[in-house]
Amino acid sequence: MAPMARIAPLSGFPEWLPEGRAVETHILRTVQRTFELHGFVDIETRAVEPLEQLLSKGETSKEVYLLRRLQGEEDRTDDKTLGLHFDLTVPFARYVLENAGHLAFPFKRYQIQKVWRGERPQDGRYREFTQADIDVVGQGELPFHFEVELPLVIAEALGSLRDVGMPPIRIAVSNRKVAQGFYQGIGLEDVEGTLRTIDKLDKIGPDGVRQGLQRDNGATPEQAEAALALASITGSDASVADAVLALGVRNEVLEEGLSELVQLVEAAAVRAPGVIGADLRIARGLDYYTGSVYETTLVGHEQLGSICSGGRYDSLASDGSRTYPGVGLSIGISRLVSRLLSADVMRPTRAVPTAVLVAVADEEHRPASDAVATALRARGIPADVAPSAAKFGKQIRHADRRSIPFVWFAGQDGPDQVKDIRSGEQVDADPASWSPPHADRWPRVTAGLG
């Protein structure tokens, strides 16, 4: 192969060294286990969708990567232009419609995959990243209690990482019906536009939002003030509803929303105390949410923005005769991992799986070392054999450079010996019975210094 010229990272396409990948994998396995304990089914969808389906949600059209073959036009199958999916919701909706006859509803699925967004390189955003999504989707109907349960699953999944250094999380919830009922109650008809402006509160501040509501959403100064007052309400119990009602607006949609919101925060206060609270500034940009909406921050890393968002939608998909309401959340794994690594929050005990390096006395005796490694692996102990019969000091350095804790010496006259290269302790050992301490068998992820 010809020398590769100009090797350099591509901005927006993050990659990890083995140590970073080990942290990512530990996070993925941990959340996956929680998802499975809750009965979520693993699925994977293709990376591409027809462009018309990618665009059916609107808003993101400029972020899509289209495919074309090098030696041809755009790839068109059955007259469809193909693009890379930019989230896991659109492909899941299509998967549900395509396979509805083979799925049992309510269908609980999780999905861990890469997504792509054709951001301009200079924007410094990720153009490829991994998401871990959970959704429950019903056929025709979906009970409200799932809106309580799904953020609790996320709280449990991310909470399971606390013992390896993960900071606590806070899940802020609101409910679209509260905003919709309230805005309509004060005569603000542009509900979606108002939500989009409120969504900018963190970025442009109350004054910017006040002006935006009047300029872009047809609000009077009084309506803008009321919308801002609503957005300022937070709480973890029924007092949230009291605070909203104290603003003097009443209607059925608002009261239904408040009832749901209070149910959610009260249940959460029992099942995950201190994690989930109402925060009525949470708007979520996307039009298709119809009930609870969620955003998640990492305590101490709030400027990172939401690491897990989602909500309730009444019609994830429709095949014309039936609709499929659902509720789901999506963890931004790459963003989370990037922060945990750069802040040295988590790190692996070693970058290789290997617990034991079997030394090689000379190349003629390599089969004896291979046999030791085979015996160890057969008992579930990750083992590697030294690549060359260098001096033992060099073989020990080979292990040390990889943080492999043990080096094994196959005895030629006497018994085998194994050396803990951290303590220097060396003892007789039999590959058919010796085991490393449990903590050394596989690499573990532990809290870093950050």
Place this chain on the structure above:
Amino acid sequence: MAPMARIAPLSGFPEWLPEGRAVETHILRTVQRTFELHGFVDIETRAVEPLEQLLSKGETSKEVYLLRRLQGEEDRTDDKTLGLHFDLTVPFARYVLENAGHLAFPFKRYQIQKVWRGERPQDGRYREFTQADIDVVGQGELPFHFEVELPLVIAEALGSLRDVGMPPIRIAVSNRKVAQGFYQGIGLEDVEGTLRTIDKLDKIGPDGVRQGLQRDNGATPEQAEAALALASITGSDASVADAVLALGVRNEVLEEGLSELVQLVEAAAVRAPGVIGADLRIARGLDYYTGSVYETTLVGHEQLGSICSGGRYDSLASDGSRTYPGVGLSIGISRLVSRLLSADVMRPTRAVPTAVLVAVADEEHRPASDAVATALRARGIPADVAPSAAKFGKQIRHADRRSIPFVWFAGQDGPDQVKDIRSGEQVDADPASWSPPHADRWPRVTAGLG
């Protein structure tokens, strides 16, 4: 969301229902565990590479998918056109060069990811599929013994699946030095062209190859006959070398290749009897192999072609001053899974993780059912709660349709009870201590009827 029109599978982009995904996941976890027991490190690379790097190996130019942004030209970063990777070798080579200062050599990595090829839809080939690759790469040098070890790791990884119905495999090996030395010894200078023609033996037969060698590779009838004679040699011990030498050709390259080939098959006969054999028809189309080459067939499914191929290359990559020789193999996971599913070779015991469905007596008592599920999950038992407080018969059918083995009834006056819905047996149970039989706790993959 608007109704989705014309939902249909895209040819070349395979997707599995949850049952199929469970089989795929089991296969991936099993091979991954073997790779890690052997000390291979998990890495993941971005899905895109600059086009110039994708094309640096030649041959595959017409199969590349390029990216362009919907609202822009082709995505160009630092003046590079980006394309999706079509294998995991090119991105691994780039990763090694980019990170050489942070990696310890020899570097053993595994990588399980999707790859894409811009095949024409009518060709019926996969355009997206999952590969599981292992490679060892050295800096400047790499001992021969890795060429023996890597196919043995594959034999062990796929052999670990035998107890869930996986058919046996056969790994056929050859050595580029044998072919090169032999062709040069008989005066056939077009070594690469001759290998490409020999590679078509299965497809066009000996007569086709005989003609092709004379028409395309400048062979005399006698040279073509000799090349075919070489390709017909098979064996699992030193007799392979005898058979080659009996053809009357001698030179240093040939003898070095035969020595390596015999070392490989003799070691393999001890460590994995009956799995690995020399087959000198194995040529592999790619130019960059320089030593051992491998192809793997599934016994009873030979017409599927090779499910795992690879070889030794002296220069995976070069940064101008140093080269990185390596040896690697790649399992075609999607092709393998597709066959195992369509032939009903493996199937999961159930499509959902859930071992216990906790029934709900009425919506007021849902918190009691939630508490049971929480207690079970805390002890590592996957549990779900019925989505609605329907009649118990309907809740049991909900479990039955998903093959969930147990339904739990939270006692309102008396003790809780759990019912095995297969046997109908129902017993008192405490969520703090009851456990399902080990075989029922998580779904398992078992041999199917195929």
